[in-house]
Amino acid sequence: MKALITGITGQDGSYLSELLLSKGYEVYGLERRVALQDQEIRNERIKDLKIEIIPCDITNYASVFNAIQKVQPDEVYHLASQSFVFESWIDPFQTLDTNINGTLNVLESIKQINPKIKFYFAASSEMFGNSPSPQNELTAMNPRSPYGISKLAGYHLTKNYRESYNMFACSGILFNHESPRRGKEFITRKITEFVKLLNKDRNRVLELGNLDAKRDWGFSGDYVKVMWQMLQQEVPEDFVIGTGETHTIKEFCEEAFGILGLDYKDFVRVNPKFVRPAELNELRADYSKAKEKLGFEPEIKFKELVRLMVND
DSSP: OEEEEETTTSHHHHHHHHHHHHTTOEEEEEEOOOOHHHHHHHGGGGTTSOOEEEEOOTTOHHHHHHHHHHHOOSEEEEOOSOOOHHHHHHOHHHHHIIIIIHHHHHHHHHHHHOTTSEEEEEEEGGGSTTOOSSBOTTSOOOOOSHHHHHHHHHHHHHHHHHHHHOOOEEEEEEOOEEOTTSOTTSHHHHHHHHHHHTTTOOOOOEEESOTTOEEOOEEHHHHHHHHHHHTTSSSOOOEEEOOSOOEEHHHHHHHHHHTTTOOGGGTEEEOGGGSOSSOOOBOOBOOHHHHHHHOOOOSSOHHHHHHHHHHO
16 A cells, blocks of 8 residues: 655654554655754654655646646545644745645645545544534534634645545544644744753743633644544544543643643743734534544544643
8 A cells, every 4th residue: 555645754644654654554744844853853753764765846737637647546645734823824825725725736636646545634623613613513603813714725625536536535523733843933832842851941921812712722643543444444533533521721731730730820921923813712523423434433532632742
């Protein structure tokens, strides 16, 4: 079996690569060309894995088409995106171009090359916005950021290609998932990296935004298993994946600082510039469908996740 992963150098791409290699897959990844020294940094998560990297600009149809034509994969996992929500307000054009046109380029290439290729799209809980919690596959979607809007467009593109061309195309609606491999711009890694530095220097201040925002945090290593399972089903379906628990950013801070026996209030300050223009109140997954049909149950829950990230 051959698998092609877009966004292979990211958190999920690295865990998914390890999973697929353990199952005997040939794994290929698409990566945008960058300077050699930048490429070495970007490939840090996958540097020891037996993967073939193919240079590709996900926003360029010809580039995507040629890459898929070259690999002739059995499965495509489309993880590539501009995934930092706050950045999507700063540069909505790049966010929508990458996340919408990038998805369209992959889907259309598959349709033209071989419609039997199975396709997974990395959707997001951000599509729900402030819809009533908990959210499942039938919950109304009302995104509150350019990022959420772009993911909702990709979700509908995936559904449209499935229904229009009888393609095996499905979306995993994943709620927040973290790990020690999470990008340093994301709040969970920002907090845990700060806590690590406190071992050397206690004279530091951490500036954050809304501490009362509630999120459903799980472990990326658990969630990539579901990505693979979704493409092994006889019929393509969309699934919500999460833990069913919500915790505030304040609680995340309490757990992380508590590992060192510290009170987060002594180090954390709220800075309005980090507050989203349109905040989400609560995201919490109702993953009952995935539990029933895929046997999914998150193995690593909130406290263990925080400890894992701090102690890494």
